[in-house]
Amino acid sequence: MFYTSTRNKSIKVTASQAIAQGISEEGGLFVPCEIPQVSLDTVGKMVSMPYTERAKTILKEYLTDFSEEELDYCVEGAYAAEKFSSDKIAPTVCVNKNENILELWHGPTCAFKDMALQLLPYLMTVSAKKTAEGKTIVILVATSGDTGKAALEGFKDVENTKILVFYPVDGVSPMQKLQMTTQEGENVAVCAIKGNFDDAQSAVKSIFTNDDIKAKLAEKNMMFSSANSINWGRLVPQIVYYFSTYCDLLDTGKIALGDEINVVVPTGNFGNILAAYYAKRMGLPIKKLVCASNSNNVLTDFLTSGYYNKNREFFTTTSPSMDILISSNLERLLYHISGDDDALVSDLMNKLSSNGEYKVSDKLINDIKELFAAGYCDEKSVFATIKEQFDDYGYLCDTHTAVAVSVYLDYVKNTNDDIPTVIDSTASPYKFSASVLDAVTGEKSTLDEFDIVDELSKVTKTSVPKPLQALKEKNVRFTQVCSKENMSDMVFTLLNL
Numbered sequence: 001m002f003y004t005s006t007r008n009k010s011i012k013v014t015a016s017q018a019i020a021q022g023i024s025e026e027g028g029l030f031v032p033c034e035i036p037q038v039s040l041d042t043v044g045k046m047v048s049m050p051y052t053e054r055a056k057t058i059l060k061e062y063l064t065d066f067s068e069e070e071l072d073y074c075v076e077g078a079y080a081a082e083k084f085s086s087d088k089i090a091p092t093v094c095v096n097k098n099e100n101i102l103e104l105w106h107g108p109t110c111a112f113k114d115m116a117l118q119l120l121p122y123l124m125t126v127s128a129k130k131t132a133e134g135k136t137i138v139i140l141v142a143t144s145g146d147t148g149k150a151a152l153e154g155f156k157d158v159e160n161t162k163i164l165v166f167y168p169v170d171g172v173s174p175m176q177k178l179q180m181t182t183q184e185g186e187n188v189a190v191c192a193i194k195g196n197f198d199d200a201q202s203a204v205k206s207i208f209t210n211d212d213i214k215a216k217l218a219e220k221n222m223m224f225s226s227a228n229s230i231n232w233g234r235l236v237p238q239i240v241y242y243f244s245t246y247c248d249l250l251d252t253g254k255i256a257l258g259d260e261i262n263v264v265v266p267t268g269n270f271g272n273i274l275a276a277y278y279a280k281r282m283g284l285p286i287k288k289l290v291c292a293s294n295s296n297n298v299l300t301d302f303l304t305s306g307y308y309n310k311n312r313e314f315f316t317t318t319s320p321s322m323d324i325l326i327s328s329n330l331e332r333l334l335y336h337i338s339g340d341d342d343a344l345v346s347d348l349m350n351k352l353s354s355n356g357e358y359k360v361s362d363k364l365i366n367d368i369k370e371l372f373a374a375g376y377c378d379e380k381s382v383f384a385t386i387k388e389q390f391d392d393y394g395y396l397c398d399t400h401t402a403v404a405v406s407v408y409l410d411y412v413k414n415t416n417d418d419i420p421t422v423i424d425s426t427a428s429p430y431k432f433s434a435s436v437l438d439a440v441t442g443e444k445s446t447l448d449e450f451d452i453v454d455e456l457s458k459v460t461k462t463s464v465p466k467p468l469q470a471l472k473e474k475n476v477r478f479t480q481v482c483s484k485e486n487m488s489d490m491v492f493t494l495l496n497l
């Protein structure tokens with residue numbers, strides 16, 4: 001199995017090259033040259049397997065240059081039982097009739113990014129051994145909150161890696177800040193920067209491409225890499241849980257082998273829903289992929305009209321991880337749906353970066369519409385949905401999940417397509433306690449962050465996830481703040497160069 005680039009299909013690399021390199025030289029994203037097939041017979045056999053075995057069954061189809069021992073090491077390390085608060089790793093909960101929720105937030109940071117970022121460090125170090133002669137990998141992250149913490153937890157004390165995270169000093173929630181500044185591990189460092197997320201992001205990008213810095217790193221047998229969601233190593237772990245949820249629905253008798261399901265995904269960068277698309281292409285019986293957006297509904301417009309336009313008002317919402325106007329992973333879908341048309345993808349991506357817009361042909365958008373449905377949900381509906389799901393079914397969901405549930409309910413109303421459906425839940429309600437508490441009680445709370453958490457627990461009779469509870473007792477380790485101009489010096493300091 002080889003990988004090529006969405007913008008130049010003459011490129012051919014192995015899985016480990018794609019993962020170690022992250023992004024193709026000309027700016028394209030790595031995609032599998034052909035999509036492996038998994039038979040229903042195999043899916044049936046996966047029902048009795050634990051999550052780790054299900055993961056190996058799917059991953060070995062894509063990571064063909066990993067040995068069985070290497071894959072064992074990666075998967076058993078990433079999804080070790082003590083790191084997750086559910087022994088199913090990603091449990092499926094039936095909320096009401098055909099409405100099932102796939103909870104992807106039982107990992108160490110209580111957000112779905114853990115599903116990929118627990119495995120990525122293992123995939124990356126094994127890949128580096130094969131392709132980069134065992135160099136120490138230095139992961140640089142600019143974060144607006146969730147990714148930074150999930151990456152820190154994932155790379156913490158992983159051999160031959162170091163991770164440095166920069167966050168905007170006034171740009172993250174108190175809970176997110178505390179999650180990062182109390183991070184444990186010998187190979188981690190965290191620093192606030194005076195500036196916003198874009199400042200942190202551009203500074204990180206310029207450090208990545210600075211030849212002097214790269215040369216200094218090389219002298220010490222180190223190299224930079226990135227943990228963001230354009231890396232194939234972050235996408236491939238996400239395919240697994242679609243197979244796993246299907247197996248769980250089989251196991252509880254909600255469906256029979258071969259029955260179709262719908263999947264609804266709260267979407268930002270289009271990574272999670274793209275993983276569901278790969279699962280479908282591999283043979284998993286998925287009928288519709290329903291893309292749910294918040295008020296930043298650029299994807300809803302594209303998936304219904306074929307016209308992508310990021311030149312629009314940007315809304316700051318209560319589902320911040322979906323506040324995105326450029327969904328990077330859409331590029332991979334365009335490549336596959338257009339029949340591997342790398343010239344077309346290059347052209348569209350050039351238009352996007354120069355004018356912020358592009359339009360695809362009627363044929364292309366009709367082919368997309370065969371597979372995808374789309375909808376969005378405003379802030380009022382987010383709050384109403386959280387309250388309704390809790391009052392009617394006793395199910396407490398976070399703001400991102402509420403976007404997906406609201407879009408699901410609209411979809412069923414508009415289409416009468418009410419077959420068994422899996423809705424992705426991407427964060428613990430306790431990560432967004434303030435909004436969730438306001439939604440449930442119907443009034444604005446004035447308590448501080450930890451009191452809100454306790455109040456939410458009291459009002460809803462649900463328990464606070466241990467990793468968030470434990471933050472109260474942890475010591476703050478990282479208090480450095482630097483200007484954006486001094487970030488590269490800070491990198492040297494933190495790496496002891």
Ligand SMILES: *Cc1c(COP(=O)(O)O)cnc(C)c1O
Pocket residue numbers: 111112113146229266267268269270271272273321322400426427
């Ligand atoms: C990252 C994130 C999303 C968006 O996922 P994509 O793969 O970028 O579409 C949704 N919800 C939460 C809580 C997230 O952290």
